[in-house]
Amino acid sequence: MYLGVKLYMHAPFNRCVECDEIISNPLCSECLAECMKSMVQEYNPALAEEISGFAIEGDTTCISCGQGMGLCAHCFSREIYEYLQEKDAAIAKEFSSRFDFNLRTLADFA
Ligand SMILES: [Zn+2]
Numbered sequence: 511m512y513l514g515v516k517l518y519m520h521a522p523f524n525r526c527v528e529c530d531e532i533i534s535n536p537l538c539s540e541c542l543a544e545c546m547k548s549m550v551q552e553y554n555p556a557l558a559e560e561i562s563g564f565a566i567e568g569d570t571t572c573i574s575c576g577q578g579m580g581l582c583a584h585c586f587s588r589e590i591y592e593y594l595q596e597k598d599a600a601i602a603k604e605f606s607s608r609f610d611f612n613l614r615t616l617a618d619f620a
Pocket residue numbers: 526527528529530531581582583584585586
């Protein structure tokens with residue numbers, strides 16, 4: 511019986527469209543993009559303007575703005591990291607040390 515409850519709680523919904531992981535810290539790409547923008551802004555305002563979120567429909571609700579989302583924070587930050595790497599490796603390095611693909615602190619920040 512207990513096991514049944516547990517399985518229900520870990521039912522496979524609210525998964526990321528890209529990595530198929532359950533989205534445990536739901537912040538949509540648009541809200542994340544705002545956080546990332548403000549970090550990049552400190553180093554390169556022009557590049558910061560290039561960062562934008564993209565809405566991906568999903569069953570998960572963003573804890574910050576309340577819209578539906580389907581891409582996890584990890585996948586979105588990887589996309590942005592790869593983009594920054596192409597444009598400015600120094601900023602990409604700073605980005606990875608701040609966000610570290612571990613969005614727990616970012617969720618607190620938002
Ligand atoms: Zn993902």
